Amino acid sequence: MPARRTWLSAATVFLICALALAGWLLGGRDQPKGGAPAAGPGTSPLQNPDGTRPGLAPLATAEDRRAGRELIAQVATAAAGPRDGYDRGEFGPAWTDSVEGVPFGGNKCDTRNDLLARDGTAVERKDGSDCVVTAMTIRDPYTGQTVRWSKQQAGKIQIDHVMPLSYDWQMGAAAWDRAKRVRIANDPLNLIPADGSQNASKGDSGPAAWLPADPAIHCSYAVRFAQVSLKYRLPVTEADKKAMLRLCDG
Incomplete structure (x- = not known):
């Protein structure tokens, strides 16, 4: 026995x-320390035409970069108009959920929290809320860094308008009705959570004047810019289009 x-x-x-x-x-x-799952690399813009899938992944293959150039080639060009009359309020209340015609609109959660939940992993929410994100892990496509974010450090990750609203205004949105301006301001295709300092340094610049810090994402960023331009039939400047095409060379 x-x-x-x-x-x-x-x-x-x-x-x-x-x-x-x-x-x-x-x-x-x-699993990194603390048990939070590693953030994913994001989604190719070629596989994310409506912006509902998370993040922004590099276009690494020659085939994908060629497809990116073909899309960018469709973008119209024009000279920028005046900035006169621009105000953020012309595009509706910041991150309003009262928007029709774009994904996530009217889902009883504001746009900012929708985007944090879209791109974050290990998402934590406020007690009793199905909306308010209080912490998450996110892969910032603009720097290539993985960040553990909390609401106490809200400015560390900001929501970038890929086509900046002031840029939109100068390229034709000044003539739109308010509803269309609210759509482009809250359309997930035009929104990427990213490093706060990157968003601040960008201002209302187009791709000829500003690019994300990580060169690996430049072609993808140009393609996303083109996707928004084409969806809303907004032209870009000639300099920006040339820069966008160049970013997807090779």
Whole structure:
């Protein structure tokens, strides 16, 4: 009997160790300290035409970059108009959920929190809320860094308008009705959560004057800019279009 009990105990220990190893191989390897899952690399803009999928991934293959150039080539050009009369309020209340004709609109959650939830992993929400994001892990496409964000550091991650609203105004949105301006301001295709300092440095610049810090994302950024331009039939400047095409060379 003692020998049999010893054999059973050894078998039990072996089984426990094997199960623990299998669990680590299947799911534990990619867990950073603290148990939060690693943020994903984002989605290719070519596979995300409505902006509902998370993030922005690089276009690394020659085939994808060629497809990006073909899309950019469709963008119209024009000289920028005056900035006179521009005000953020012309595009509606910031991050309003009262918007029709764009994904996530009218879902009882404001646009900012929709975008944080779209791009974040290990998302935590305010107690009793299905909307308000209080913490998350996010892969910032503009710097290539993975960031653990909390609401106490709200400015660390900001929502960037890919085609800035002032730029939109100068390229034709000044003549739109208010409803269309509210749409472009809250359309997930035109919105990317990114490093706050990157968003601040961009201002209302187009791709000829400003690009994300990470060169790996430049072509994808140009394609996303083109997607917004084409959807809203907004031209870009000649300099911006040339820059966008150049970014997807190779």
